[in-house]
Amino acid sequence: MIVLMNDKLIRREEAKVDIEDRGHQFGDGFYEVMKIYGGKIFTLKEHMDRLERSARELKISLPFSREEIEQKVKELVTENGAEEGAIYLQITRGGSIRQHHFPGAETVPQLTAYPFSCHLPEKEQQEGVETVLTEDIRWKRCDIKSLNLLGNVLAKQEAKEAGKFEAILHRDGIITEGSSTNFYGVKNGAVITHPVSPLILNGITRIKIAELCAANDIVFKEKALTVEELKDLDEAFISSTTSEIIPVIKTGEQVIGNGSPGPVTKTLLQLFKQITP
Known part of the structure; x- marks a missing residue:
């Protein structure tokens, strides 16, 4: 190499x-x-x-x-x-x-x-994944893509030990993001995700998702979701550079929607694949 x-x-x-x-x-x-x-x-x-x-x-x-x-x-x-x-x-x-x-x-x-090497998680993209829900213990400058990732590592290990794909993080009941992903809920056709702030990393894939929503008449709301609101979501998904877009069908003990990938998530995944070389 x-x-x-x-x-x-x-x-x-x-x-x-x-x-x-x-x-x-x-x-x-x-x-x-x-x-x-x-x-x-x-x-x-x-x-x-x-x-x-x-x-x-x-x-x-x-x-x-x-x-x-x-x-x-x-x-x-x-x-x-x-x-x-x-x-x-x-x-x-x-x-x-x-x-x-x-x-x-x-x-x-x-x-x-x-x-x-990194292979796209195609099975997970099609079937969706389950995640753990855990407290966000990271420092308060998560907007900087710094080398200080121990909080992320501990959360990801918690997910691995539980046999889940990702850890979804929350501060005082407010969902921030995943340990290595951004998190989104979908309600009544609108995509909802934590606003850009020092508490999250503004992912590059997140930026592209916002652009795709704007270009395809999908409402994109920057709004803090609470843990309590998980039960009311129709869909959820996560995104990152290496995994693109992956549906979330369960977070902690809460099944999301009907427990299967939803139409908005599927549409965004198809649109995203159209813009990759």
């Missing part, structure tokens, strides 16, 4: 990371996961927009220009002959003696990226 280390494409076994890298010691960095369809990176612009935003929010300077990063990740796809899958790209504040405050200007941010 060929990986990207800063601005160099090298073999994976040659890649080295400083033991005092702040991403390693503090989670002091951010990342993006970009889907590859037919050898091309899907929604690269949107991912780069969010990458730049994360950098600004964490006060980390991009080590290269946006144009240079875009060109290098494209080369990474080509060099690996990656037709399907995804790219993981990470930027940290860099390697420095361990101290909590930011290091000086001599510390250079570090960029790494590599391709990985």
